[in-house]
Amino acid sequence: MDVLSDAIAAVRVGQPSSSRMRVRGDWCTRLAPYDGAGFHVVLKGSCWLLPDGGAPVSLGTGDAVLLPHGTGHVLADSPADAETVARAVPFEDRDTTERPHEPPGSGDVEMLCGKYRLDRSRAHPLMAELPEVVHLPHRVGSHPELRAAIDLLGRELDARRPGSSVAVPSLLDLLLVYMIRSWMAGDATGAWPGVLADPVTAAALRALHADPATPWTNDRLAAEAGVSRPTLARRFTGLVGRSPMAYLTWWRLTLAATLLRDTEESLAAIAQRVGYGTPYALSHAFKREFGATPGRFRSASEERITA
Template identity: 40%
Template sequence: MDALSGLLAGPRARGAFILRSIQSPPWSVRVEDAAPLSVVALAHGTAWIIPEAGAARCLSPGGVALMRGPDPYTFADTPSTPVQTVIRPGPHRMTPSGEHLREVVDLGPRTWGNDIPRDATVMLIGKYQMTGEVSHRLLRALPPVLVLPRHPQRLINPVGLLAEEVVREEPGQQVVLDRLLDLLLVTSLRAWFAQAETGAPAWYRALSDPVVGRALRHLHSDPASPWTVSALASKVGVSRATLARRFTQLVGQAPISYLADWRLDMAADLLQEPEVTIEAVARQVGYASASALSTAFKRERGISPQQHRARFRTRSEAAKQSP
């Protein structure tokens, strides 16, 4: 597994909040739900994204926007349209003054809006509601707001697939929608990382380096190996000092420090699976025992693996019970 594959393997929607929003001008919706990651695809019309800080961005049909929480943001027909609806955790739709919004029209399965004219803007909205559904490493790699235009040569059209499925009511529908949301996110991220001008993290840019790129591939292909800087340098054919200096310069971390972070990120994801023991997780990510993993996990994240697993389970159950 290469570094990018490892990153993209993380997103796993579980009962994700997914809906279709149909809005007729003038409209403006401010989102304050604090979701760790929101994915919005534009199926029809145009929309402006107004972040809490920074310039407004225009989203065109087929385009996708990713918003990293918990900062609020606004979608509107124009940047100057006053906010009409505020989305709070739950999700709950409110007026700007804080009253529950009653005049929003229910337009069918997973669909709401203010009208259904032919020229309305149609948005597909997906929410990763818990931090455990997307890795900390992925969230750290993303800017607060990322806008990607439609890719005309993409063989798979996840926006079209999601638009077709979101209005269906069939057995297993939530699982299908979860996987389509993951597909939309992963294909969007892959397109962003492939852009030459992207503000990708240092470790991704370092993949093109003939020395550090090979070292990163070794670490990601076999994270459980008892790596030392000397062993890694031998694998890539340079001296220990050369690898340590070059790796730190390009990645921003020493090799073993980077590996430790990657192991803990992997462990955090694996701990979401209740049937996998902590001992098994420890061995899979390169720790000699559950105790060794627990010590490192608590030192870096402030909680034990057991507490991390319990916190994820509690949030997962709460999300399932939300209206």
Template identity: 50%
Template sequence: MDVLSDAIATMRTGRPHSRRQDKYAPWGMRFESSDGAGFHVVLQGSAWLLPAEGEPVALGPGDVAFMAHGRGHALASDVDVPLEDVRLRPDGTWPEPPPSPRPLTGASTVLLCGAYQLDRARAHPLLSELPEVVHLPARVGAHRSLRGAVELLGMELEEPQPGSDTIVTSLLDTLLLYILRAWWQRERHGSGHPTGWSAALADPAVAAALRAVHGAPSHPWTVEELGALGGLSRAAFARRFTTLVGEPPLTYLTWWRMTTAGRLLRTDDIPLRLVAQRTGYTSEFAFAKAFKREYGVAPGQYRRRA
């Protein structure tokens, strides 16, 4: 299994939304904090990203900025222009902008903005370690897949055609994965000593164990068996996994099983007995006990709430 795809699928809720915006200087938009994540792409012109903390970030044509943690931020034509609050609707869609006279000249900046709804109660550590702003500057020949997804998304939003709703949703999901892939590839190759999940996914033994755990959470994995997948002894593998992932192998296995169980209970109507089997528990009673210890409520009650 693909660990990155799994991490996103676990946190994603609802549908992502996006909008193409033509801005005429001077302009400024303030985005409030949310449980989701958002991105901005400058298709034309330039902009300043003003994070809640830290220095302003200059964005040029083709630049991508991703805010993984849902903290408030602003986007403006300059660092000192007045800011207008932008509040997404409860379902994550963008409100219609108020009508305003436009100058005869073209837009000074064309933006592609999007939002994802996430469940942060089970935030995967792979996403939690991202910085407040992931800035991917446009460079010739870099991140070609990401650029292709941006171009296709921009075309669909500029000229909607039959099927655009489904295409845009799929492209937004694709764009998110391309953004994260580009970030971790840059972290891996841009530094001689990658750390955290960048290092974990780059380490053959740890990555093999993670793929196995994600691919078969119901399997009764042992530390020795996981280490053997990468050709390491039990002790050597346990040390390396704990150093890179931040917790021992079986602790991560239990966390992932419970995270998978929560997703199954939210999205599937299968009996609790099957949920227990798919997450490595031999009895429904043992599963219910472990689930309540992790979530604070019984599986059935969690499902009804969801």
């Protein structure tokens, strides 16, 4: 696993969902704050996204927008004003009546809307530092992988073909990866695009994430990154904000929490996978980090996911 894959896996729960929306004329719909991430892709026309507490964002055909922290927002045909927000219809209550006798018009707006359910109890800092709104404007030649995923997803939703119940969730997962990748490759202001662009720190992180159970030492990790131990300590700590061994401890416990949440593996098996010699050693470190035993954490996670 790489850092981005692990960061997403640590917070993602359940199945993503999506739907297509077509509106025309004067319209306005509100999406309440959500314990997850939401996204919109404009397939045709243009509209405005009005995030709670943020500046309006103009969206055009081909634009994609990710709301990684589930920020409440309004989608509308015009910029924000008190009247616009007041007349917003809840997204769940919008008119979805099919009108086959009404052919698509030039003023139509078509959008692909969806959301991901996330468990933020142990979010990786890469995910935590994403801005409230990630706007990815459509430009010719930009984000080709993202565009391909959007096209494939749109086709699957247009006609439910054999296998679509597997294809759609997989494409939604792919869409999330590509949206975050596109943010990282653009003018991202967060620290982690720089972390992963640094060859020394990136090499160390790849090694730690590829095999967290290895009995890593600073010397061994420095050799893996091809630098001296002082150089690794300086580069890694300066960019990541914690020393290599402190990050490894944090990641091992975060991975243990993910396995407790997502699998039925025994504590002994999880301890072996994340680099702890005994279940007792893992349980002691886990309780110190999370304030709960692994058993109680697993029970609470099950209750939270099924709620």
